[in-house]
Amino acid sequence: xxxxxxxRAEIDKWLTKYPPDQKQSALLPALHIMQDEIGYLPRExxxxxxxxxxxxxxxVYEAATFYSMYHLHPVGKHKxxxxxxxxCMLRGCDKIEKHLKQRLGxxxxxxxxxxxxxLEEVECLAACRNAPMMQIDRTYHEDLTPEKVDKILDSLT
Amino acid sequence: MIDIEIDGKKLQAKEGEMIIQVADEAGIVIPxxxxxxxxxxxxxxxxxxxxxxxxxxxxxxxxxxxxxxMKVFTQSPVALAAQRAVMxxxxxxHPLDCPICDQGGQCELQDLAVGFGNDTSxxxxxxxxxxxxxxxPLISTCMTRCIHxxxxxxxxxxxxxxxxxxxxxxxxxxxxxxxxEKSLRSEVAGNIIDLCPVGALLSKPFLFRGRAxxxxxxxxxxxxxxxxxxxxxxxxRNQVMRVVPQENESINETWLSxxxxxxxxxxxxxxxxxxxxxxxxxxxxxxxxxQQALTHAVKGLQQVCSQHGAEAxxxxxxxxxxxxxxxxxxxVMRGIGSHNIDHRLRQTDFSDQAxxxxxxxxxxxxxxxxxxxxxxxxxYNIHREQPLAGLRVRKAALNGAKIAAVSxxxxxxxxxxxxxxxxxxxxxxxxxxxxAKVLVNAQGEVSAQEQALLKAIDINAQHQExxxxxxxxxxxxxxxxxxxxxxxxxxxxxxxTQLIARLANANYGCFTDGPNTAGAHIAGALPHRMAxxxxxxxxxxxxxxxxxxxxxxxxLMNVEPEHDVANSPAAMAxxxxxxxxxxxxxxLTGALAExxxxxxxxxxxxxxxxxxxxxxxxxxxxxxxxxxxxxxxPAWKVLRVLGNLFELNGFGFESAPEVxxxxxxxxxxxxxxxxxxxYCPQTLDQHSDNLERVxxxxxxxxxxxxxxxxxxxxxxxxxxS
Numbered sequence: 001x002x003x004x005x006x007x008r009a010e011i012d013k014w015l016t017k018y019p020p021d022q023k024q025s026a027l028l029p030a031l032h033i034m035q036d037e038i039g040y041l042p043r044e045x046x047x048x049x050x051x052x053x054x055x056x057x058x059x060v061y062e063a064a065t066f067y068s069m070y071h072l073h074p075v076g077k078h079k080x081x082x083x084x085x086x087x088c089m090l091r092g093c094d095k096i097e098k099h100l101k102q103r104l105g106x107x108x109x110x111x112x113x114x115x116x117x118x119l120e121e122v123e124c125l126a127a128c129r130n131a132p133m134m135q136i137d138r139t140y141h142e143d144l145t146p147e148k149v150d151k152i153l154d155s156l157t
Numbered sequence: 158m159i160d161i162e163i164d165g166k167k168l169q170a171k172e173g174e175m176i177i178q179v180a181d182e183a184g185i186v187i188p189x190x191x192x193x194x195x196x197x198x199x200x201x202x203x204x205x206x207x208x209x210x211x212x213x214x215x216x217x218x219x220x221x222x223x224x225x226x227m228k229v230f231t232q233s234p235v236a237l238a239a240q241r242a243v244m245x246x247x248x249x250x251h252p253l254d255c256p257i258c259d260q261g262g263q264c265e266l267q268d269l270a271v272g273f274g275n276d277t278s279x280x281x282x283x284x285x286x287x288x289x290x291x292x293x294p295l296i297s298t299c300m301t302r303c304i305h306x307x308x309x310x311x312x313x314x315x316x317x318x319x320x321x322x323x324x325x326x327x328x329x330x331x332x333x334x335x336x337x338e339k340s341l342r343s344e345v346a347g348n349i350i351d352l353c354p355v356g357a358l359l360s361k362p363f364l365f366r367g368r369a370x371x372x373x374x375x376x377x378x379x380x381x382x383x384x385x386x387x388x389x390x391x392x393x394r395n396q397v398m399r400v401v402p403q404e405n406e407s408i409n410e411t412w413l414s415x416x417x418x419x420x421x422x423x424x425x426x427x428x429x430x431x432x433x434x435x436x437x438x439x440x441x442x443x444x445x446x447x448q449q450a451l452t453h454a455v456k457g458l459q460q461v462c463s464q465h466g467a468e469a470x471x472x473x474x475x476x477x478x479x480x481x482x483x484x485x486x487x488x489v490m491r492g493i494g495s496h497n498i499d500h501r502l503r504q505t506d507f508s509d510q511a512x513x514x515x516x517x518x519x520x521x522x523x524x525x526x527x528x529x530x531x532x533x534x535x536x537y538n539i540h541r542e543q544p545l546a547g548l549r550v551r552k553a554a555l556n557g558a559k560i561a562a563v564s565x566x567x568x569x570x571x572x573x574x575x576x577x578x579x580x581x582x583x584x585x586x587x588x589x590x591x592x593a594k595v596l597v598n599a600q601g602e603v604s605a606q607e608q609a610l611l612k613a614i615d616i617n618a619q620h621q622e623x624x625x626x627x628x629x630x631x632x633x634x635x636x637x638x639x640x641x642x643x644x645x646x647x648x649x650x651x652x653x654t655q656l657i658a659r660l661a662n663a664n665y666g667c668f669t670d671g672p673n674t675a676g677a678h679i680a681g682a683l684p685h686r687m688a689x690x691x692x693x694x695x696x697x698x699x700x701x702x703x704x705x706x707x708x709x710x711x712x713l714m715n716v717e718p719e720h721d722v723a724n725s726p727a728a729m730a731x732x733x734x735x736x737x738x739x740x741x742x743x744x745l746t747g748a749l750a751e752x753x754x755x756x757x758x759x760x761x762x763x764x765x766x767x768x769x770x771x772x773x774x775x776x777x778x779x780x781x782x783x784x785x786x787x788x789x790x791p792a793w794k795v796l797r798v799l800g801n802l803f804e805l806n807g808f809g810f811e812s813a814p815e816v817x818x819x820x821x822x823x824x825x826x827x828x829x830x831x832x833x834x835x836y837c838p839q840t841l842d843q844h845s846d847n848l849e850r851v852x853x854x855x856x857x858x859x860x861x862x863x864x865x866x867x868x869x870x871x872x873x874x875x876x877x878s
Contacts, residue, residue, distance in 0.1 A: 043337060056314075058323035061336035065325040 001044035003052055007033050011052060023053040027063055031070055040071040076111040076118035078156055081135040084121050087128035096132050097121075099146040103153065117153075161227040176218040176229055177205055187231050188240060188269045190247075190354045191306035192219035195411055197315055202247070202306050204269065206239035207231045215239040237273075244273040247304050249280045251355065258302065260356030263369035266304065287332050292322075293340030294871040295347055295415060297364050303333050303357040309349040316412070318551045318571030319343045333357070340875040343571075344544040344856060347418040351401065351411075362422055362868050363399045372398055375782035378769050379417035380477060380762035381863055382543045383669045384408055384523060385771030386417050390763050390782035397421045397763045397783055407524050408771070414544035415872070416856060416863060423865035424761050429744045432787020435756040442745075442756060447788065451795075454755040455802040457737040458493065461710040467494030469709035473700055473716045474500045474682055476671030477860045478792065479767025480776075481816040483673070484680035484688055485796035485808075486714055492805035496684050496697025497708065500677040502722045503639070503670050503854060507699045509648035514833030515690045516678035517642075518772045519666025521634065527552040529664070531630035532560045533623065535654055536585070537638025538568040541856040543668055547571065561626050563588060565640050565851045576623060582849045586646060589653040590841055591620030592627070596660035599628065606837050607656060614841070624661075633663035639853060642667055643723060649838045656835070669772055671860060676770035680820060688820055690829035704728055710737035714792060715759070717861055718748045741792050744861055758789035761862050765791045766813050778817070 003011070011030045018025040030053065034045040041064050050060040064070045082100065084093050100119060104112050108121045127133045130142030134149075141152055158169045163176070163185050170179040175198065180187050191202040200220035207218045210228035215235055230236055248270065255261040287300040307324060310333065314320045321343065325336050335341075350360050372391040379386040379400075386409035391399045400421050402413035424430075434450030435442040445453075461469055472490045474483060483500065490498045501507070526549035540547040547570075554560055554572035561576035562568070565585065570577075580588055594611045597603050627633055635658045641650050651667070658665040669675065681688035684697035698706065704727040711732060715721075718728035732738055732752045740753040743761045759765075764785045768778040785791065793813050800808030810816050857869040864870075 056320035056323075058320055058325075058336060062323045062325050065336070066327045 001042075001048045003048050004037060007037055008052070011049070015053075024055050024059065027053060027055070027060065028067075031060070031064055035070060039077070040074050074111075077116050078136055079118045079120065081120050081122040081125070083123070083125050083127075083131070083133055083135075085124040087124070088132040091131040093132035093144075095146060096134070096144050096149060099149055100134075103150070116156075159223055159225045159227075161223050161225070161229065163229040164231055170223045172223075174223050176207060176209075176216075176221050176223060176227075179223055180218065180229075180231065185231060187218045188273060189219060190265060190269075190304060191308060193308055193311075193352060195316065196308060196311045196352075199307050199311065202304065203243045204240060204247075206236060206243060208233045208235040208239075240273045241275065244270060245275060245278065245280075248274060248278060250285050250301075251304060252284065252301055254302075258299070258356040259297075259359045259364055260302075260353075261368070264356060265354035285329060290334045291338060291340075292335060293346070293361075293875055294868040295361055295419060296341065296350060297359045297361040298334075299357055299359065300332060300334065301357075302355045304355055305331060305333065306354055307333070308352040308354070309333065309358060312349055312352055313343065313346075316348075316548055316551075317343045317345050318548075321346075322349070340872065342876045344416070344540055345412060345414050345548065347415045348402075348412050351413075360399060362419060367393050367398050375780065376403060377763070377779040377782060378672070378777045379409075379413070380672045380769070381416045381420055381859060382414070382545075383518075383672060383674060383772040384543055384545055385672060385769050385775060385777050386413055386545060387777075388413065388417060390421070392763075392782050395783045397425055407522065408775075409545050410548075412545055412548060416544070416859075416869065419869050420863045420866050421763060422868055423862035424743075424763055426867055427744060427865040429746065429865075430786065431743070431745045431756060431758045432785075432789045434758060434788065435753075437754045442750065442753070447790070447798075450755055450757060451798055451802055454737075454739045454757070455799065457754060458710055458712075458739065459803075461737055462493060465709045468497065468697075470495045470712065471497035471698060471700075471703035471708035471710070472499075472712040472714070473502060473703070473722070474498075474677065474714040475502060475716050475721050475860060476500050476669070476674040476677055477715050477762075477862075478673060478677060478682070479765065479813075480673060480676035480680050480770055480820065481767045481813045482714065482792045482796065483677040483682035484816055484820050485793055485800065485810075486712075487681045487683075487688065488807070489796055489800050489803065489805065490712070491687070492800060492803060496693050496695070497703055498682055498697060499684055499700040499703070500674070500682045501670075502700055502716065503643050504647060505643060505645050505701065505723050506647040507701070508838075509651060509836035510683075510685050510696075510699075511692075512834045512836035513678075513686075515829070515831040516675040516770065516774065517667045517669050518675050518774055519636065519664070519668070521664045521666065521773075523549065523771075523773055525632075525664075526550055526634075527556070529553050529630075529632045529634045530556075530558045531626055531633040531663075532558060533627060533633075533635045533657075533663075534560065534562040534564070535589070535635065535637045535650070536564045536640030536642070536644065537562070537636055537668065538564070538566070538640065538853060539638065539668075540569065540571055541853070542638050546668065559626055559630065561623055563623070564638075565644075566853065575626060578619070578623075582644070582851050585641075585644065586649050586653065586841055587614065588620065588623075589650060589657065590614045591616050592624045593653055593656050593660065595620050595624035596627070596657060599624075600660055603660075610837060610841065627657065627661040627663060633661055634658075634666065635661075635663050636666045636668060638668050639670065640851070642669070645849065648836060649841060652836045652838050659835075666772070670854075672771070673769045675772060675774060676768060676776075679770060679824070689823040689827035690831065691827060692829065701727075704731040707731040707734050709735060710739070711735045712739045712741075713749075713753075714741040715743075715861060716740075717742070717744070717746045719746055720858060720864060721861070741795055742861070743789065744865065757795050758787070759792040759795060760785045760789050764789070767791075767793065768813075768817055778814075 010033045014026040014029045030049045046060040050057045111118045132144045133142045189205040191199045200217045205218040206215040208230040289298045375390045387403035387405040433444040436453045551572040559575035563578045594614045718732045722728040738753045739755045740749045741757045741759045763782045766780045
C-alpha cells in the first residue's frame with residue numbers, strides 16, 4: 001500500500017518537529033492520520049507507515065495494539081464513545097447506554113448493520129461537570145438525555 | 158575501581174557496573190530472567206531484587222549501578238521475601254505443565270521455582286492462555302508459558318539487527334509474537350531458543366525428542382563456515398539429538414548460527430545416507446565388504462595409472478574435509494605420482510595461485526571485527542555467508558563505524574551502511590582500480606609496476622567517496638566475500654584489494670568457503686603446493702583443468718558433482734566420462750549412483766574426528782560425538798588403508814592425532830613463505846563482453862550435510878515471500 005499524497009504530507013509535517021534520526025516519534029500522529037483516512041488501521045496501512053518512518057513493522061504493530069483508540073478492524077462511520085465512569089454513572093449514563101443500545105440494536109464494541117455507527121464504552125473523558133456525556137468522532141456531547149441523543153443521532157448523516 | 162561488599166564479601170568493581178555483573182564475576186548467584194550479559198538491561202522481570210544498605214526498598218541488581226562503599230545483601234530476609242513474591246507473581250499465569258514441557262530439566266523458571274517458589278499459591282482465579290504462533294520450521298512456540306522477559310525481542314533488535322518479534326497488546330493482553338503470521342527470517346534466530354528462560358520458545362526439530370538429563374554432551378567445532386564456532390553436540394544412545402553453542406568469546410561469543418545449530422538433521426534425517434561400501438558390477442552398484450571395495454578401487458586406479466600415467470588421476474575434496482583428511486588425500490595422490498588435487502571447488506580464477514599466502518584468511522582476530530571504524534566489504538553477503546561475523550560487524554556499525562559495501566548483487570545488511578554500491582560483474586574491477594588510484598595519488602608510494610597498472614584508470618566521484626572512507630578513521634579493514642573470491646577475475650580483485658589495503662594501511666581478509674579452506678591449504682590439498690606450503694616444481698591441475706581435460710580416474714571426497722563444484726555441468730560430464738570414479742561420501746546422489754565405480758561410505762561431521770583451521774588460522778581439534786553409522790568409516794581411516802594398499806611408505810598412522818603430528822612436523826621444518834606476495838596482473842582489461850554468470854551459493858546449500866537438513870531448507874521457502 002502506498003501512502004496517499006495527503007497522508008504523506010501530513011505525516012511529513014509531523015516529522016519536521018522531530019530530529020531526523022528519531023522518526024519513530026511521529027508514529028502516533030501518523031497512525032491517527034491513517035485511521036482518519038481509512039476509518040481503521042489495516043495491516044497494509046501500518047506497514048506503509050513503518051516503511052515511511054524507516055522503522056520495523058513490528059514496532060508499529062506494538063504501538064497500534066497498545067492504545068485502545070486505534071482500531072485494527074473496520075468500525076462504523078461514526079464512533080460513539082460513551083463514558084460510564086463514576087460521575088456519568090451518578091448522573092444516569094445507564095439510561096443513555098440502554099437507549100443507545102436499543103435504538104442502534106448493538107452492544108458495546110459493535111457496529112450497526114448499515115455501517116453507520118460504532119458504539120464503545122470509554123473511561124472518563126474529563127467532562128464530569130456536564131455528565132452524562134459521550135463523544136462522537138471529535139465532538140463532545142454533554143448533559144445527555146435520551147431525547148437529546150435521538151436528536152444528535154438524527155442530525156448525523 | 159570501587160570497593161563494594163556483597164553478602165559480606167569485599168569486592169572490587171569498575172565504575173558504572175551493575176550489581177549483578179559484579180556478583181556474577183564473583184560467583185555470587187542472583188536469580189534473574191530478563192537480564193542477559195549480551196543484551197541491554199530491561200529490568201522488567203524484577204527477579205533480581207536485592208537489598209542494599211540504607212535503601213528502604215529492594216533494588217533490581219541488574220539495573221542498579223555500584224557506588225563506593227555499597228553493601229548488598231542477596232540472601233537477607235528482605236531480598237528473599239522480594240524474590241519470593243516476584244516468583245509468586247510470575248507463577249500466577251505460568252502453566253504448571255513442566256512434565257510435558259521440553260524445557261523441563263533445563264528451565265531457569267523451574268530451577269528458581271524450586272529455590273524461591275512457594276509450595277502453595279494464593280491464586281484461585283483463571284490463568285491466562287495465549288495462542289501459539291507459527292514462526293517457522295526451526296522454532297516451536299508455546300506462548301502461554303511466556304513470562305515477558307523480552308530477551309527474544311531484544312536479541313532481534315540489538316544483536317541480530319532484524320526486529321521481527323515484538324510485544325503487542327497491553328497489560329494482561331500483552332503477547333510476544335510477530336503480530337502477523339510469519340516465519341522468522343534471521344539466520345541467527347535459533348539463538349532465542351537458548352535465550353528463552355522458560356519453555357515458550359523451543360527447538361522445533363528437537364520437540365518431544367528427549368530430556369536434557371538423558372543427553373550426553375560432546376565438545377565439537379561447527380562444520381559449515383570458516384569461523385569454527387564452538388559447539389556442544391548432544392547425543393543419546395549413539396544418536397545426535399541436537400547442537401547447542403559452546404561459549405567462546407573470541408569466536409562465537411554465546412551465539413550460534415541456525416546453519417550450525419540445525420545442520421545435524423542432515424545426518425539424522427537424510428534418506429540417502431549409505432553405510433555399506435559398494436562397487437559397480439554389471440552396471441549396478443552392489444554392496445560388498447570394505448576389503449573388496451578397497452582392493453577394487455586400488456586395482457582400478459592402478460590400471461588407469463599403468464595405461465595413462467598417474468597424471469590421468471585427479472582428486473577433488475570439498476573444504477569440509479578435516480585437515481587430517483586433506484593431508485592424507487594429498488599424500489595418497491602424491492604417493493601415486495599425481496599432483497592433481499584441489500579443494501577450491503567454488504573458485505574459478507587461479508591465475509594468482511603462485512602468489513597465494515600460506516593459507517587464505519584474515520590478518521586480524523575475529524573479535525577485532527567489532528573494533529574497526531572503517532570497513533569495506535567487497536562481494537560479501539556477510540549475514541548469509543558467516544552469520545556470526547555479521548553480528549560482530551553490526552556491533553562495529555552501532556559503535557559508529559562507517560561501513561561501505563560493494564557487491565554484484567543486492568544483499569540485505571542488518572546494519573546501517575555509509576555506502577552501498579551494487580555494480581555489474583565487469584564494473585567491479587574498474588571501481589576497485591579507481592579507489593586504488595585515488596589512494597595512489599594521495600600517497601604516491603607505489604612502484605612503477607603499480608603505477609603502470611592504474612595508468613589508464615579515470616577517477617570519478619564514486620571512487621573518491623569510497624577512498625575517502627578508507628582514508629579516515631583509525632582502524633580500517635577490507636574484507637572479501639564469496640562473490641569476490643568466486644569472481645571469474647578474482648585474481649585481479651584480490652590484487653587490487655590488497656593494494657588498497659596496503660595504501661590505506663588497512664587490515665585485509667578473505668572469508669573463505671566451508672569450515673576448513675585454511676586447513677586444506679596447510680595440508681597441501683592443492684595442485685601447486687605440498688603440505689606446509691612447499692612449492693611443487695611442476696604444478697598439477699586445478700579442478701577446472703581436471704574437469705576440462707577430463708581425468709581418466711577421479712577420486713571424490715565429500716564432493717557431490719551436482720552441487721559442490723562451481724561448474725556443475727562440467728563436473729557431471731567429467732564424472733560420466735571418467736573410467737574410474739571412486740567416491741568417498743556419506744550420501745549417494747544421483748550422479749554418483751549412476752557413475753561411481755566404487756562408493757566408500759565415510760562419516761559426516763558428528764561421527765568424525767579431526768581438526769579444522771578457521772579463517773584466523775586457529776587450529777581446533779574435535780572428537781567424534783557418536784560412532785559411525787553402519788559400516789561407514791571416517792575418511793582418514795579409509796585414506797590410510799588406501800595408502801597401505803598402494804604400498805606407499807608412511808601410512809602407519811593409528812590415530813588422527815598422529816596424522817596431525819606429522820603435518821605439524823612438516824610445518825616446523827618448512828621454510829616456505831607464509832605471507833604470500835602481491836600479484837600484479839598484466840592488465841585490468843576484462844576478458845570479454847560475453848554473458849557472465851553471477852550466482853551465490855545459497856546459505857543452506859553450502860555442503861552435503863546442510864543440504865539434507867529439511868528444517869533449514871523449509872525455513873528458506875517459508876521466508877521467501
